[in-house]
Amino acid sequence: MRIHELVQKLIDQALDDVHTALPARVEQFDPTTLRGEVVPLVKRKMEKDGEPVPLPPILDVPFWMPKAGPFVLRLPVRRGDVVLLVFSERALDYLLVDGQPQDPRLRRRHALDDAIAIPGLLHMGEGALPGDHAGDVALFDRATGNKIVLKASGDCVIHVPAGRIYLADESAGEAAARGTSLKEWLDNHQHPYSWTPGAGSSTTGPPTSPSPEPSKKVFLE
Numbered sequence: 001m002r003i004h005e006l007v008q009k010l011i012d013q014a015l016d017d018v019h020t021a022l023p024a025r026v027e028q029f030d031p032t033t034l035r036g037e038v039v040p041l042v043k044r045k046m047e048k049d050g051e052p053v054p055l056p057p058i059l060d061v062p063f064w065m066p067k068a069g070p071f072v073l074r075l076p077v078r079r080g081d082v083v084l085l086v087f088s089e090r091a092l093d094y095l096l097v098d099g100q101p102q103d104p105r106l107r108r109r110h111a112l113d114d115a116i117a118i119p120g121l122l123h124m125g126e127g128a129l130p131g132d133h134a135g136d137v138a139l140f141d142r143a144t145g146n147k148i149v150l151k152a153s154g155d156c157v158i159h160v161p162a163g164r165i166y167l168a169d170e171s172a173g174e175a176a177a178r179g180t181s182l183k184e185w186l187d188n189h190q191h192p193y194s195w196t197p198g199a200g201s202s203t204t205g206p207p208t209s210p211s212p213e214p215s216k217k218v219f220l221e
């Protein structure tokens with residue numbers, strides 16, 4: 001083997017264990033700690049003429065979610081979801097302890113064990129997202145058809161075809177009135193009435209003054 005071939009082989013072997021980014025499948029996820037178990041979507045030949053075999057599962061992987069101060073957007077990651085793994089250049093064991101700089105203490109660099117998962121990779125077997133609202137900010141539930149959309153036009157849509165929208169309190173038990181329908185009923189309803197002596201009955205006319213216009217801005221408590 002010539003020297004340049006040997007050097008190339010050594011470099012290739014060293015790079016085999018330098019990990020940068022890989023897609024992976026989620027096996028488990030804990031929504032309270034935002035950590036889970038993943039399996040990279042890559043097989044690797046462990047012997048020269050052997051069959052490629054899957055990489056082992058990676059345990060206790062921190063998942064990235066949009067988060068700032070007290071606010072967090074927690075996506076319900078499920079088994080089978082595909083994520084992007086990035087591999088920390090130093091061992092993570094001591095680096096995510098308290099948000100302060102730490103000595104990593106361990107020598108691992110770009111190791112499989114030091115993966116961070118970013119949810120949201122779409123694989124082709126999942127099909128496509130809805131084509132509508134491409135120019136808007138949209139939160140879709142592809143299972144129910146629910147969506148919340150901030151439209152570029154200035155409108156905001158909360159579309160919940162089968163469920164309920166709870167406002168102000170998750171345990172609220174009373175339905176809100178439909179303003180236009182209620183106003184139409186109020187302005188046109190009549191009452192039967194009767195009188196004595198003379199024993200007659202009739203129906204009133206509708207109210208002589210209109211009811212208030214439906215609310216355009218409201219708050220709930």
Ligand SMILES: [Fe+2]
Nearest residue numbers: 189190191207
């Ligand atoms: Fe009345």
